[in-house]
Amino acid sequence: MKFLIPNLQPYSGMTKRRDIKALLFDFDNTLFYSFESYFVALNRSLAQQGLPELSRNEFVKLVRISESNVSLRKSLPAFLRPLVGEVDVEKIERVVEGYKKIFPEVDINLTFAPSSNIQALCFLSSKFKVAIVSARPDSRGIELLLRKFKLDECVDTIITAKDAPSIKPSRAQLLMAAQRLNVEPKGCVMVGDSPRDMEAGRKAYMKTIGVTSGVWSREELRKAGADMVVNELADVVKAVTSLIEPY
Missing domain, CATH: 1.10.150 (DNA polymerase; domain 1)
Structure with missing residues (x-):
């Protein structure tokens, strides 16, 4: 399989509100607690x-x-x-x-999604395109859990290890997600619970939000390049608004 990874140029400054089109979520211990x-x-x-x-x-x-x-x-x-x-x-x-x-x-x-995560994802999916970007080998388990919790219609695409030449902290999976969503990388925000989520987001020139729902501390996520760190997925609603406020 041939993977097409677009060339990127870094951008500077705060992204304007109208430029944010998509949210990319890590799956394990970000959307679902596994x-x-x-x-x-x-x-x-x-x-x-x-x-x-x-x-x-x-x-x-x-x-x-x-x-x-x-x-x-x-x-x-x-x-x-x-x-x-x-x-x-x-x-x-x-x-x-x-x-x-x-x-x-x-x-x-x-593995489960707490009610606050379900509500947050449903709300965010009504405002933005949504992708899951996971290091899992394939999407079967993710798809089953999304259907179990009636969230399958809230996700536009799923990128796993088999879909890209390398996994996070490489940017390859994130660029593949942006490509499938037909959104420029700078129009995406990467949300995850680990340093490699943050590193991958920065490499792809995306804004990044760290969530302390995994095994990593606020300081570690900040050090890895998170633009903002929140305690749980429900806080991402406010965080996204903060990140994309116009100048």
């Missing part, structure tokens, strides 16, 4: 292989490492080593494959 699903699925897979489960604190550290796009195959052994010593590569591979098989069922049952 921390528990990933945590439960991994521990079930570890248990199947006779390995100790990770604590929540250990899992948070694992999630933070994944921010640098370090694969589970590479990061997991370091967490298991203090508990059981070295774990052979074949067993780690079985854990990873088991995790992939277990996750979809856990995801559809445990």
